Amino acid sequence: MDFHLTEDQKMIRDAAREFAREVLAPRAAEIDRDGRFPMEEFREAGRRGFAGFLVPEEHGGSAVGNVGMALAMFEINRACASTGVTLSVHNSLVSAPLLLNGTEEQKAKWLPLLASGEVLGAYSLSEAVSGSDAAALRCSAVRDGDHFVVDGTKLWVTSGSHAGLFIVFVRTNPSVSNAKGITALLVEKGTPGFSVGKKEEKMGIRGSSTTELVFENCRVPAANVLGKVDDGFRIAMHTLDGGRIGIASQAVGIAEACLEASVKYAKERRQFGKPIASFQAIQWKIAEMGARIEAARLLVLRAAWLKDLGEPHSFEAAVAKLEASRTANFCGREAVQVHGGAGYLVDFPVERHFRDARITEIYEGTTEIQKLVIARHLLR
Numbered sequence: 023m024d025f026h027l028t029e030d031q032k033m034i035r036d037a038a039r040e041f042a043r044e045v046l047a048p049r050a051a052e053i054d055r056d057g058r059f060p061m062e063e064f065r066e067a068g069r070r071g072f073a074g075f076l077v078p079e080e081h082g083g084s085a086v087g088n089v090g091m092a093l094a095m096f097e098i099n100r101a102c103a104s105t106g107v108t109l110s111v112h113n114s115l116v117s118a119p120l121l122l123n124g125t126e127e128q129k130a131k132w133l134p135l136l137a138s139g140e141v142l143g144a145y146s147l148s149e150a151v152s153g154s155d156a157a158a159l160r161c162s163a164v165r166d167g168d169h170f171v172v173d174g175t176k177l178w179v180t181s182g183s184h185a186g187l188f189i190v191f192v193r194t195n196p197s198v199s200n201a202k203g204i205t206a207l208l209v210e211k212g213t214p215g216f217s218v219g220k221k222e223e224k225m226g227i228r229g230s231s232t233t234e235l236v237f238e239n240c241r242v243p244a245a246n247v248l249g250k251v252d253d254g255f256r257i258a259m260h261t262l263d264g265g266r267i268g269i270a271s272q273a274v275g276i277a278e279a280c281l282e283a284s285v286k287y288a289k290e291r292r293q294f295g296k297p298i299a300s301f302q303a304i305q306w307k308i309a310e311m312g313a314r315i316e317a318a319r320l321l322v323l324r325a326a327w328l329k330d331l332g333e334p335h336s337f338e339a340a341v342a343k344l345e346a347s348r349t350a351n352f353c354g355r356e357a358v359q360v361h362g363g364a365g366y367l368v369d370f371p372v373e374r375h376f377r378d379a380r381i382t383e384i385y386e387g388t389t390e391i392q393k394l395v396i397a398r399h400l401l402r
């Protein structure tokens with residue numbers, strides 16, 4: 023076992039740290055306050071190689087692997103979780119399944135555009151009737167010659183407002199069990215009959231857009247099927263195993279931001295004639311945050327490492343997401359507490375981190391669903 027990072031991994035971590043410090047940190051509060059989609063920041067991420075972490079160099083990617091991506095995502099999310107989730111979905115939920123399941127034509131067309139940041143990707147599985155029970159989705163696609171005709175409404179689509187390419191999961195066979203009749207389709211922005219609906223107002227990650235997608239008699243070429251017809255649910259679930267490593271990395275980044283802000287504040291703020299950092303009650307909060315972050319980091323890196331080796335990682339990704347997201351929420355709460363009244367004000371970043379942390383226990387499988395996945399493995 024070797025915990026040392028390779029030179030390439032150090033390079034991507036340092037490059038992401040620089041991007042976070044120069045580009046994201048100065049703008050994160052404004053992105054949150056105005057609910058501004060970080061498109062400019064996404065494009066810059068593309069120029070710096072962060073839009074193609076998992077894409078091979080021959081398709082224009084930086085090919086740093088899952089460990090490299092996790093290291094970079096820690097840094098990016100430490101500064102701005104809205105940009106973090108945009109990049110996580112784009113890399114893990116769009117480029118990764120396209121690389122694994124796409125035809126040569128699909129890969130040649132889309133991967134260079136995704137990796138350069140020219141096109142932003144979105145992943146659309148959820149619907150009003152199907153969140154945790156994703157296989158219950160209803161949005162339908164009926165074969166008509168060389169096309170599928172798609173009708174229905176999808177919900178909760180991260181980056182829906184700005185994406186150019188959507189992986190949309192639709193029901194192609196209503197006569198088999200729920201999970202067996204779903205297909206993944208690549209849908210381009212601008213396809214007639216496809217529109218972006220309502221944009222949600224959110225508690226946190228306010229720069230990220232979360233939208234409805236509406237399909238009305240929308241004709242999608244059969245050549246845009248990703249993988250095989252009726253095999254979409256397997257693709258959706260396998261993709262989420264990787265996505266959870268991305269969200270767990272986001273959670274670690276948010277938790278680290280909470281710790282960093284708390285250490286700084288605890289050393290500066292004086293009460294009873296001394297810095298509050300000298301009180302054991304505050305030291306224990308800092309220690310607990312630090313210890314839990316270390317554990318979460320290692321779990322995330324282990325899951326990423328297994329994925330890089332091509333080994334099963336569903337259990338490890340669920341464990342990493344469960345622990346990292348709980349750690350982010352723990353650290354968000356403690357960081358506000360360390361700041362006292364100041365922590366409740368928008369003037370200090372921990373208020374934003376506290377709100378941003380909340381979503382990490384919900385999307386890409388709630389905490390309860392992670393436990394379900396973990397228990398299924400343990401009780402096998």
Ligand SMILES: Cc1cc2nc3c(=O)[nH]c(=O)nc-3n(C[C@H](O)[C@H](O)[C@H](O)COP(=O)(O)OP(=O)(O)OC[C@H]3O[C@@H](n4cnc5c(N)ncnc54)[C@H](O)[C@@H]3O)c2cc1C
Nearest residue numbers: 145146147148153154178179180232384385386387388390
């Ligand atoms: C900001 C945001 C961004 C999102 N981005 C995307 C995206 O890009 N693409 C996409 O497809 N989806 C996206 N989602 C959807 C997200 O993945 C779902 O919200 C999530 O999976 C939970 O589904 P739900 O909201 O329907 O909750 P429900 O499934 O209705 O769950 C409600 C509660 O019941 C619990 N529960 C449900 N089933 C069980 C069970 N079997 N055992 C125990 N407890 C259970 C849940 O854990 C939760 O606590 C996003 C959501 C949000 C809020």
